[in-house]
Amino acid sequence: MLASIGAGSLEDLFAHLPAEVRFERTLDIPAGKSEYDIVNYFRQRASENATGYSSFLGAGVYSHYRPVLVDAVVSRGEFLTSYTPYQAEISQGTLTTIFEFQTMICQLTGMEVANASMYDGSSSVPEAALMAARVTGREGILVSRAVHPEYRETLATSVRHQGLHVVEYAYDRDSGGIDLEDLESKLDSTVAAVIVQSPNFFGIVEDVRKAAELAHKSGALLVVCFTEAVSLGLLEPPRDADIVCGELQSFAISPSYGGPFAGIIATKEKYLRQIPGRIVGETKDANGNRAYCLTLATREQHIRREKATSNICTNQALIALMATVFMTVYGKEGLRELAVQNLSKAHYLAQQLPRRFKGPFFNEFVVSGNGRPPEQINETLLTRKIIGGLPLGRFYPELAGGMLVCATEMTDRQAMDAFVGVFVAEEALAK
Amino acid sequence: MLASIGAGSLEDLFAHLPAEVRFERTLDIPAGKSEYDIVNYFRQRASENATGYSSFLGAGVYSHYRPVLVDAVVSRGEFLTSYTPYQAEISQGTLTTIFEFQTMICQLTGMEVANASMYDGSSSVPEAALMAARVTGREGILVSRAVHPEYRETLATSVRHQGLHVVEYAYDRDSGGIDLEDLESKLDSTVAAVIVQSPNFFGIVEDVRKAAELAHKSGALLVVCFTEAVSLGLLEPPRDADIVCGELQSFAISPSYGGPFAGIIATKEKYLRQIPGRIVGETKDANGNRAYCLTLATREQHIRREKATSNICTNQALIALMATVFMTVYGKEGLRELAVQNLSKAHYLAQQLPRRFKGPFFNEFVVSGNGRPPEQINETLLTRKIIGGLPLGRFYPELAGGMLVCATEMTDRQAMDAFVGVFVAEEALAK
Amino acid sequence: MIRKVRPHITQNEPLLFESSSPGKIGYQLPDLDVPAVDPAAALGESNTRREIEGFPEVSEVEAIRHFSRLSTYNYAIDLGLYPLGSCTMKYNPRVNEAVARIEGLAWAHPYQPESLSQGAMEVMAVLENALAEITGMDAVTLQPAAGAHGEFTGILLIRALLESRGNPRKNILIPDSAHGTNPATAHMAGYQVRNLPSNDRGMVDMEALVRLCDEDTAALMITNPNTVGVFEENITRIAAILHGKGAQVYMDGANMNALVGIARPGDFGVDVMHLNLHKTFSTPHGGGGPGSGAVAVKGHLEPFLPVPRLLRREGQWTWNYDRPDSIGRVRAFYGNFGVLVRALAYIMAHGGPGLKNATMDALLNANYIRTLLEPYYDHPHKAPTMHECVFSDEMQAKRGVRTGDIAKRLIDYGFHPYTVSFPLIVHGALMIEPTETEGKRELDLFVDAMISIAKEVEEDPELVLKAPHSTRTNRVDEVTAARKPVVRWKPAADEA
């Protein structure tokens, strides 16, 4: 091959690079390792992480069982090693599954249209805020303090330089839901979006209807965000919202130390052209057969450049496919039953612990302090091979002493009873 | 559907079974479990087996690294969930890989033709013996005592009622290879086959050429069998044999507590029609395109019934495919290098231990007794998370006190040094 | 009209040997942590080969493309209905693949200490019990590698029993409808095969049985439901007749998918039988195997079972080799353990009631197909259909179209064909077994296809005779393959 391109050596191929830019030494990276060594290396790293613990952590990342079908499907090279389906004629597999994904997201959220995926739940929030600003031509963003703290940080970083003003409004210290009065007091004609998360960071199911009323009264859009997708198997979908965004990690996406996950954006048909990211549409081929293709590309960066609705290009397609397989396997009845199991487990646990908030909750809730620092309680739990809840002081000084705990279908009764046992014992020590 | 077949209930579908044969109660098997429960059940069982040990066991089942490509390929539903390729037009995938398998087996063994697979190495031996009997019209089978003991037991059980007489001949107490004099003394014009394993059960590389000379001199066929396929990456293939049979477990087939594995049978072209089991052949389709199909079916039970060369029907196709992928990934250079690594590891270990036999060996060898019962040595090794060798007394009373140890590319130096350390320490205790 | 498939491009792929280029590698080994040994020095020049001539030399990506491309030429259960009669091509649950790969199971060495094998032994014990319960038998061996291997084991058991009674006897009676492995097995066990005719309902001809069954008869090998998918209604009388003559009843359990939970061979006179775990119990066929041919026996045959046997001693499982009457082993080690794990996972997923439901669905599907196709295809045996139905090509043969042609045409309609020309008692048989896996949608597409082909046979037989038309490889010349066998690749030079 070298001969046919008239090169003497491989080095000739970059001989034209200016001398000063050429890298003369060898990269300081150990020589290539065998597959066997690589597997052993990562097994060792894995063994330095937690394994064999039962965990009560949720807070945006949930431990749900992954049906084996999910990996069976996403491991097929035809899905795993293909790229964005630009060439519809040889990408109908991916295109069809995305179309089904968009449909299922609409069915789950009560929205009319959805896109092919966002990076994750946290980045879907600023995208929703920007979308609301485009729709309303306003610049104010009101976000509940009961929205996931890291989502709020992401929102702040992302919209800061596009002229949006982000203001936080309070949660109700009693119910744990949004403080409607505070929200109302902050609403005015400059507000583009009111952002509420349900179930919120404390696990509380929010009163979306009320929030919608207030937002719409002052001409703002309501953006509803979620982190625990399984709740949608049971909760009334946020039909009154104008935009729904959130995180699908709960749908057979392993926690994987925080990613890759998959975010979604869904909205009303009338805002379709304001959605960021890829969208798949139905059409026909030259023979009149039903076919699918990427559509409404004029919203996107490769056509619109600086005027695009977003700069997103690569999304989370394969992860969205995992969620699609999950939704298919569980289906209508399964997802509901799964949600009921989560609800039941969390309520079993809650009955034996002091709850900080009174509002209705799904599968996580805040445990009030018992006099002992939560970090201390967690230390004791670790000795029982249990990873406790998330101490809240880090994000909510006013809730220091409390911890956020979660129970899913994978949390078994023994573990919950053990947790309660330790909690009570520690409480005694505190007295 | 019930209606369209005129049945009132599912029970009606077997109402015609005589009352006395109908099973009225429910099977005493616990109600159906969820996928999650099933995974947990088998994880628990697995945890009751050895995990995290380094092992020196070989003796017909070897620990070799399994390239991940193997599972990537055999997990594809198109291979996993298809059956015997009776319908060539929609089975070219399976047929082509079997044709490649047959070819690679010939290249490895130095034979001219091979079949699509046998159940395993042990059952390939009686099949080879019966084949030799058909070819020679004789009834005597001479099998070396250095052939895997369980293979010899299988041979005895399997040919007993077809008029074959199995006689064992000795191994040389000094070299560990076959005792040529004893073999010669037992050879006569009634002998159909001389069976030798190389490397033999003691890991010794046999002098196949000499065995062939003797066998052929008295008109018998030489059957060469192997249990460690990796050795063929380095050893001169048994070209002088008339039939080669053996076990491919070493080719990316996990030990799996003894099965499923894959056996092979290869031979000279002139004996093609005497081979048992499936064979794939090359041909053309109606368009003149190259195609493959099952062939020479007239040897098989579904056509020939009681006159078939064997009763085998279902074979080990998917396991043979694993071996095919393994041979492809390692290829010409890789298989040799792999064999050299096995050779080097075993010789490193052997230099530090008393060897019972003088013959050349590949990756296993017999360690002489050191005064302590091998079971005792193994007990001590277990406390070091090491599974020792196989005590030989069980199969060879005359070798009681000795153990068969194996080292492969997966046996690391520390483990070998630890093994030696324990062996020496135990020896001291013996004195 | 073909509604199930459309043609699409698939990648051509040469043989590995044709795409190899010298020096290409797809692997890398870990560095050797001990001194490298010189092969010639260690083994002797004459014992070491220079190279493996012609062996593949491809890169990793070429390897995965090779097998991925080839796989697209295959049909599979994962792609649709696979109605091969007698093969019980049911869905292979993926969870079974997952559990079989759990390290502690997949990497258990058969010789590792029993104290470190209790999990594997427990799995086998639980499975043995479940299979005994399902078959109504007293003991089970999991050693045989497939159905035919199980048959061989079972007949050896009978032989051992009869020998212990002083006379192994000479003959085994086998219905003319039996699968080829039955006579082949009888022969390998040293018995003469006596052919037992079937009556017009596809069942054993009772007079013939009475006539043929004598003191030389060692056993009857019967398949029930038999290969025309019919339950032998006289099975208890049949067993009585054999037992009356001191003979044994062997049941070929390949069709057990029709009986699980509704009838048990142990309750209708069977002394020994095999099960095909890769059929009834859903383990993947994998393009032809592996399987498992577990054998279940009544108490009087238990002493003869292959060694070793599982034994519970002081709360631990142990392998018992001390079995003086055993026939010995029929293979090395303990059986196709990886297959056993999958079978147990299937049984656990269903549970007692679930297993019965699966059976009833299998019967329902077979009866559905029989009912809808009876107007279009000759159905010779009028007895009730169990899990499969067998038609003959009599109506189509009039137009010169045989069962094999219909099968090929079925491929154009997007289905794997049924079993062709078996059993032999049905001239030009179409043997159809849908299994419980299929839903109405897939079955209706199949029925429509079969009816549409029946019409084509009337209107345009050529179309059917030349099928398939839509596959990347069309009708394959099997005659030449057998006449001039080419069973391995050779470099072009050698061919010339």
Place this chain on the structure above:
Amino acid sequence: MIRKVRPHITQNEPLLFESSSPGKIGYQLPDLDVPAVDPAAALGESNTRREIEGFPEVSEVEAIRHFSRLSTYNYAIDLGLYPLGSCTMKYNPRVNEAVARIEGLAWAHPYQPESLSQGAMEVMAVLENALAEITGMDAVTLQPAAGAHGEFTGILLIRALLESRGNPRKNILIPDSAHGTNPATAHMAGYQVRNLPSNDRGMVDMEALVRLCDEDTAALMITNPNTVGVFEENITRIAAILHGKGAQVYMDGANMNALVGIARPGDFGVDVMHLNLHKTFSTPHGGGGPGSGAVAVKGHLEPFLPVPRLLRREGQWTWNYDRPDSIGRVRAFYGNFGVLVRALAYIMAHGGPGLKNATMDALLNANYIRTLLEPYYDHPHKAPTMHECVFSDEMQAKRGVRTGDIAKRLIDYGFHPYTVSFPLIVHGALMIEPTETEGKRELDLFVDAMISIAKEVEEDPELVLKAPHSTRTNRVDEVTAARKPVVRWKPAADEA
């Protein structure tokens, strides 16, 4: 003549919603070991939904068939060359998939104690160092989820730096050859885009640069090698000019596959850049994602990197949130960890020398294609080719055939097309990036196909204009799709 593919039947498959039947389930949950809670009671009537209208109801086997059948409609790297320019579609090693699924990594919760996360943190630290060494930069953040996300992060870093110097400035210069994400990113970061023209060799027009670069310039976003596959020979001067005006140089590292081991952005004046780990470092594209857009910076930008940062304290890794100058986080948690694991596995498998070899093979393959196709396709920019080559359809346009048509015809030849109509500076661009993955056999088939299409354009343009002809779905009507968007399934009733 088409040598690479042949048509074969593939299974049709309705949408899940069309094949659903009420009550069908593909799952089973474990028994609940606590009392079942009544949703309405716990959450309130108004908060609980009755059902998920229209949600799928299929069996497990229907589910696996659904996705298996659909998958057969896709092209993929596992099936052949995927020469999408700028996307670096290289082989995705399967071992990377295996290690990313190891339980301790796949099931690590981002909030689990640091003491129980050391393995995950170590993996990230090792990867950060490797990427810093490869790029010649001082610090790396692994937080961004993809390239565009990395661009956004990088520009925010520049903005923060300039703000800390008192003035964020107004403009960002972007060559007209840049990818769409560059201007879109600049806009999202609150900057004006100033378009920088390219010269006839596809490189930055230096006069224009000098003219446009002023005190209002915050940065230049440059892609190097640029999108015509050409190395910006003046890159050091370019950087000097920017720096002279107090502006920063951002490099889009999407084409880093051309430089790894042979040149380092940190050595030629780049201040900040992103890497697409899903391109250069082989993590699977998965039909469009996930990716990872790691960002590498010079020391002066390090203080502004997103929180949290890895910190080594007392021999343990810890997350440091105490970073007063940080721009904050650009997403929740730490990044697409599962993708990072794969990228590190790729780097370990190659090692320093291996990475350089891969780069050289990528250059070789691109130059091979350029050389062999230059006689048949217009190659507008005469500068040396790096990892990809960009042709224009000028010669074919004369016969009314455009790059998009040639792309569709390429499908009939068994290949995924190149990138169509990008970059914009090439009229009717054919952007071809083979990557190092491909061997000569696959490349020659591709070259033959392209040459054969060039001939077809002369002899029978219609054939090309109507392509593809051999796919199950032929040319798709994208215009109607955009004009009357149907982006979700609805029950027939609603449609009517």
